[in-house]
Amino acid sequence: MDLSRRQFLQLSTGAGAGTAVGTLVGLGVNLAPAATRAQHLRIQDAKVTPSVCPYCSVGCATLVHTIDDKIVNIEGDPRSPHNEGTLCPKGTAIYQSSVPGLGTRLGRGAATMYPRNLEFADCLVIEGSNMAECHPVAFRWPMQAKANGAKLIHVDPRFTRTSAMTALHAPIRAGTDIAFLGGLRCSLRHSGSR
Numbered sequence: 001m002d003l004s005r006r007q008f009l010q011l012s013t014g015a016g017a018g019t020a021v022g023t024l025v026g027l028g029v030n031l032a033p034a035a036t037r038a039q040h041l042r043i044q045d046a047k048v049t050p051s052v053c054p055y056c057s058v059g060c061a062t063l064v065h066t067i068d069d070k071i072v073n074i075e076g077d078p079r080s081p082h083n084e085g086t087l088c089p090k091g092t093a094i095y096q097s098s099v100p101g102l103g104t105r106l107g108r109g110a111a112t113m114y115p116r117n118l119e120f121a122d123c124l125v126i127e128g129s130n131m132a133e134c135h136p137v138a139f140r141w142p143m144q145a146k147a148n149g150a151k152l153i154h155v156d157p158r159f160t161r162t163s164a165m166t167a168l169h170a171p172i173r174a175g176t177d178i179a180f181l182g183g184l185r186c187s188l189r190h191s192g193s194r
């Protein structure tokens with residue numbers, strides 16, 4: 001590619017092209033094959049150990065690559081039925097102890113149910129969680145339930161991205177969860193629902 005010095009400098013300092021990589025991308029160079037090759041080289045002699053991301057209760061399956069007992073790469077395990085090889089940004093960036101709340105109450109920071117089962121629900125109530133942003137991997141399954149015709153309800157004082165994806169947002173006042181759930185139970189009882 002013929003390029004004058006002036007054109008090179010314009011590309012280098014243009015929006016989104018402030019780095020050498022940005023410059024190459026700006027020039028239309030496809031870096032994907034090089035990145036894939038570099039990743040392959042990095043892990044080609046590594047030992048692979050299946051594991052589970054302990055950071056949140058979704059419990060995504062991972063493949064941990066080690067060389068000389070040092071971790072060189074962690075990625076989602078494509079064999080896992082509920083994360084299908086994906087990891088959320090949090091899981092990709094952090095690899096540390098389990099959710100303290102679950103760990104304290106249940107002995108370990110694991111989910112109390114299999115997230116993929118959410119896909120088969122007719123109605124889902126998400127209360128006090130911005131699931132779409134905090135647990136994007138698991139949130140795929142409520143989205144699948146919605147695509148299958150399920151009704152999604154979000155109970156939270158804040159309107160978040162989770163609220164935006166549901167049929168009904170109930171903006172309760174902070175601290176009134178128990179009263180809300182009591183009212184819901186009472187209403188179900190009076191309507192004859194079980």
Ligand code: SF4
Pocket residue numbers: 053054055056057058059060083086087088089090091092135136137138
């Ligand atoms: S959703 Fe993210 S933090 Fe939670 S288990 Fe999966 S990768 Fe880890």
